[in-house]
Amino acid sequence: MRKQDVSMKLVSSQSDGDKKESTELLSRAIYEKTISGYKLTYDESEATGYEGSTTTIELFEGKKVVMSRTGSVSSNLIVELGTKHHCVYGTPYGDFMVGVNAKSIDSELDEKGGKLDFKYVIDVNSSYVGDFDVYIEVKS
DSSP: OOEEEEEEEEEEEEOSSSOOEEEEEEEEEEEEEEEEEEEEEOOOOOOGTTEEEEEEEEEETTTTTEEEEEESSSSEEEEEETTTTEEEEEEEEEEEEEEEEEEEEOOOBBBTTEEEEEEEEEEEETEEEEEEEEEEEOOO
């Protein structure tokens, strides 16, 4: 499978225990099979607050998701089952070092597209920030 242009729906939810926020993004993306999984790359928009950045979400063997953002804002989050990662998370307001603990990674991706859902918890200096859920649908 070579790179293909796909439509992508990404729903991101976050909860801090009191309130829950969700955002939905519909976008075109580049989708490709890699040696160990699948990779999705898309341009951020003004709606997400990261305009001028490109985000890549890569799934490794169904056990690890790496989200990298480059451009006007840079970040690199690693969501891996059974391992806590310390990652740099860039925002329009500055960069933060965060702890990332995976809760679940469920993938139904194949060469035609499919679904990816992963949940994780973020902390800063061991203080709870929130629960995050990213749901992605890929259609060719």
